[in-house]
Amino acid sequence: MTDKNTVVIIGAGHNGLSCAAYLAKAGRKVMVLEANEQVGGMAVTREFAPGFRVSPVAHLLNMLDQNISNELKLDAHGLKMARKDMGTIALAESGRHLRFSGDQVIGEGVSGEDRQAMVEYHRFMKRFAAVIGGLHNRVPPRIRTSNTDDILGLAKTAWSIRRLGTADMREFLRITGINIYDVLKENFEHPMIQGALSLDGVLGSFLGPRSNNSVFCALHRWSGGGGIGQAVGGMGAVSQAIANAAGSHGAEIRTSSRVSQILVANGRAEGVELDTGEKIMAATVISNADPKTTFFKLLGARHIEAGLVRKIHNFRQGGNASKLHLALAGIPEFTGLDKDQAGDRLVIAPDIEYVERAFNHAKYGEYSAEPVAEITIPSLNDDSLAPDGRHVLSVVVQYTPYQLKAGWPGSKQVFVDKCIDLIARYAPGIREQVLHAELLTPVDIEREFHVSGGHWHHGELALDQFLMMRPVPGMAQYHTPVDGLYLCGAGSHPGGGVMGSAGRNAARALLAGGQRRST
């Protein structure tokens, strides 16, 4: 008979680890199984050229759940910040950049009205994002229910919106479902402001500024509350700190242990099987993998009802963001940019129409002719990432659809050159500095990190895939229709970004007894 206390977690991504830490803390016997050689899943730091290390997916820390930081004492477990409150620089080929910091924007040609508008934009975005953020640390309430907690949860949500006051509530309800293009056009006149801010609504998603849900996406990004930062040692250090915390509570973490299937008997998950054939039995199985991987590859569609299979099948989780890593011989020189500003977040989105045009290609299965980019030079803030005097350029490039019509194998090198050409328009000497280049397309991300579709957030962040509808209606409370099988990954509420909240919420749902069936 399997010990009731035993838990197996599939995947040592940061959510799997945070779930493990909370469960171990509560006295469960937890084993985390990670396919890759190191913990962290997509939140890792790894070498991409001799001596050069990078965070290969998300490279900025802006959403880590402060509850997790505090409750798991991540500082004590080794988490240190290399940079906090990074500014954003909107790059211009001419060198006349804009710099965003808090509610301020400075630069040539920024009108007084725009400066004023920035203060107001910052105010309401923070305020609205706090409503979204207030939902992150909750197990989503069910809609058709008579359960007191659910009703209370729904009431709290409604109250958090009502509490905004008449004017802000009206504005919140007006803009949340619409597109960021309209909102930015209403508020700002400077094209570079519109372009740079629009990235908040589209990065990592299959959205252009004119797509609905792009305001929601921006609010989700803003909901982290704090500024943008970078951990010492990169994203891997964040995961390692959570892993240390989990370990300190007694969780066992096994790397290079790839789960090939979830074992089911009589409708109940009873353990997992590794690709080596080893079977590990447990009373509870928790999957940190994305929904499609969990249900179609590990569990098998046959174990759940067909209606649910169809919903999961329709869960939008095709990745659209790629990651370009350049090992550089020296500090890249961006036209007009001071050395001390190069450590900020640099964006290439010269105007909002440019971003929309870049997205057009993705709709038809092509990569952008002129991509948008979010650039960091992490080695400027943390010298452990590159050999002395050398640097790492880490770039999120869009749009690069998972399902590229021409196929990625033949297109990758062409696209890498295109990206370097693009960056060279802003940093003319960079081509000569490149020692090595690596591009991770969604297909590569899928392969390396075992995420179906290679989506950073395990699935699009959108109103219809959020809260009680993430991953799909009826399964948003972290438990699945298969007894003993739970979800704890970014495919569940509150979604992607290095937050750890999904893992924490899942642990709480499980410890609360996992009320079955949700609608």
Add this chain to the structure above:
Amino acid sequence: MRHSQLITESHYKTNVFESPFHSRTKALNKLRMWNRWGDYLSAAAYFDADLEYFACRNACGVFDLSSMVKHRISGRDALEYLNRLVTRDVSKIGHKRVGYTVWCNEQGQVIDDGTIFHLSEGDYRLCSQEHHIDWLLTNAFGLEVEVHEDTHDVAALALQGPTSCATLKTMGLTGIENLKPFGIEYFEFEGTELMVSRTGFTGDLGYELWIDHDHAVMLWDRLFEAGELHGIKPFGEQALQHLRIEAGFIQAKHDFMPAHQTVRATHTRSPFELGLEWLVHFQKPVFNGRQALLEEKQRGSRYQCVRLDIEGNKPAKDAYIYKGKKVIGAVTSAMWSPSAKASIALASVEARYGKPGEELTAEIYYQRELKWSRVMAGAVVIKDAFYDPPRKRMTPAPDF
């Protein structure tokens, strides 16, 4: 080339297909009364619906079943596929056996009812009134199973009534009398394979004959030749309605709305609400609607399907059903039953009413020479089918 391909390629030339038996049914359809059933023309009546009914009850009748939607389901996971699709435990349907079943959506509401034919190991046929290929393919995702619709490739006839077995024996199907109810047997027929199942929709002794498209007409001719002295007659949809209501069988779009075709969620019915609890096997760990049906079992159903024996002789078509002065439901199918000598009906009523023996009232409207009248007729809930002759179950089947 398969007949289905021919039909697909000419679909734009016609809106309605003719059955493989059309040359024969057309000649016999003296009334020129046709309905459309799915993709096909289907005879509403041939010469007199009442006489066709009596032929079935007293001799035997032939119904062209070709319009029935047929799916072939095969492959390694065919059994697992079907077990997840339908509410019933398909592993209990042995080789060369047929099982009646329903299938549900996630909310536990009936999508349709039909029959599963276990043709051979890992090879099944699913028959239903409505089209379901989209749902069936959705169910195939992740399983090693091949699903396709072969409605156009299979010609089928129902031969129903007391002399049906004798007719088939005369036609040369040796040993057919030993076929048990819901059994399947294969026979050699003019160089092809004729499949015979002891199944039907009339509640009497009867068979269904399945053959490839090209041998359809030959089968029809041989059957009518053999049945001549056994009183064989063709019968249409109107007679079939009376036969199946007497047998107490429910029908999609009459007694329940297929869940995929309803706009309003409350207009569907669960298996429990159709009196089909015996088809729901919760011991299966997963099947579509299981979770919702478990909840319904705990919470209680909204409706139940009842059989009513109504006073008087006015067919209670569409009648409201009352308990005292309160409306508690409505009739879904009704007729004057010549065999039971009673006005009978199937009705859907609120779940807490309708225990066997309970006395209800039917509000019946009827017309005489354009003049409407209304009668409040007593209606007693009865438990068993209105018509249930022992020969239906007898093996060997009796000879008449």
